[in-house]
Amino acid sequence: MSNVKYKLFLLRHGEGAWNKENRFCSWVDQKLSEDGVKEAQDCGKLLKEQGYKFDLVYTSILSRSIQTAWLVLEAMGQEWVPVVKSWRLNERHYGSLIGLNRAEMALQHGEEKVKLWRRGYDVTPPQIDESHPYFLEIYNDRRYTTCDVPKETLPRAESLKEVLDRLLPYWESTVVPEIKKDKTVLISAHGNSCRALLKHLEGISDEEIANVTLPTGIPVLLELDENLRPVNPRQLLGDQAKIQAAIKKVEDQGKAKSST
Numbered sequence: 001m002s003n004v005k006y007k008l009f010l011l012r013h014g015e016g017a018w019n020k021e022n023r024f025c026s027w028v029d030q031k032l033s034e035d036g037v038k039e040a041q042d043c044g045k046l047l048k049e050q051g052y053k054f055d056l057v058y059t060s061i062l063s064r065s066i067q068t069a070w071l072v073l074e075a076m077g078q079e080w081v082p083v084v085k086s087w088r089l090n091e092r093h094y095g096s097l098i099g100l101n102r103a104e105m106a107l108q109h110g111e112e113k114v115k116l117w118r119r120g121y122d123v124t125p126p127q128i129d130e131s132h133p134y135f136l137e138i139y140n141d142r143r144y145t146t147c148d149v150p151k152e153t154l155p156r157a158e159s160l161k162e163v164l165d166r167l168l169p170y171w172e173s174t175v176v177p178e179i180k181k182d183k184t185v186l187i188s189a190h191g192n193s194c195r196a197l198l199k200h201l202e203g204i205s206d207e208e209i210a211n212v213t214l215p216t217g218i219p220v221l222l223e224l225d226e227n228l229r230p231v232n233p234r235q236l237l238g239d240q241a242k243i244q245a246a247i248k249k250v251e252d253q254g255k256a257k258s259s260t
């Protein structure tokens with residue numbers, strides 16, 4: 001359409017080891033699985049075939065989003081494109097749920113409760129504390145001394161709303177000015193940081209955002225007007241039947257099932 005001024009790409013990283021194991025990964029720094037590497041490479045190939053060219057890539061400071069960005073750029077032959085990282089694009093902090101298996105949680109607490117924890121817009125899970133098995137691994141990691149806030153003030157659990165609250169200042173101050181310089185931007189981030197940004201850009205209601213699911217490794221193209229408002233519906237690029245199956249798989253992760 002004629003009033004499309006900017007193209008923005010959002011991408012949830014390729015599958016990580018804990019996506020496969022159906023565990024809440026969040027701020028634990030899992031690498032991509034073998035399938036996840038392939039998803040990222042396939043994503044890069046698709047974007048290359050379709051002729052897209054990036055000027056700037058933003059990632060979180062979690063390895064799976066950075067690795068995905070590298071693999072996409074490599075497959076596109078655009079390795080030189082600058083990559084900028086911020087904790088503000090990190091996955092939602094799942095608090096004390098980190099490391100737990102979703103299907104087992106559904107067995108213990110019921111599928112509705114797990115759905116609420118996963119998709120309730122303003123629902124913050126219980127905070128992580130020092131007794132949690134992954135607390136030290138997260139908060140003793142040197143990357144969290146490099147953030148634009150003191151380590152002590154970093155979140156200990158977040159709702160999707162709180163993700164948007166920490167992401168929005170970065171979006172406005174850092175990403176938007178680059179887009180307005182006509183740069184084609186790829187944001188290689190996470191299921192929930194991308195959902196938070198989509199909610200903001202598309203004006204999705206608190207209720208409706210619960211029904212938006214992003215599969216791993218599938219680029220989302222947003223066509224925006226000069227005020228960065230979407231002009232056309234978002235496009236998930238690739239084989240639509242496969243994309244629908246991948247969305248269903250993510251939604252089904254919260255169904256009750258014993259992992260033994």
Ligand SMILES: O=C(OP(=O)(O)O)[C@H](O)COP(=O)(O)O
Nearest residue numbers: 012024025026091118190191192
């Ligand atoms: O780490 C996570 O997402 P990510 O794989 O996009 O980084 C979360 O565990 C996503 O879980 P959810 O789909 O239950 O919100």
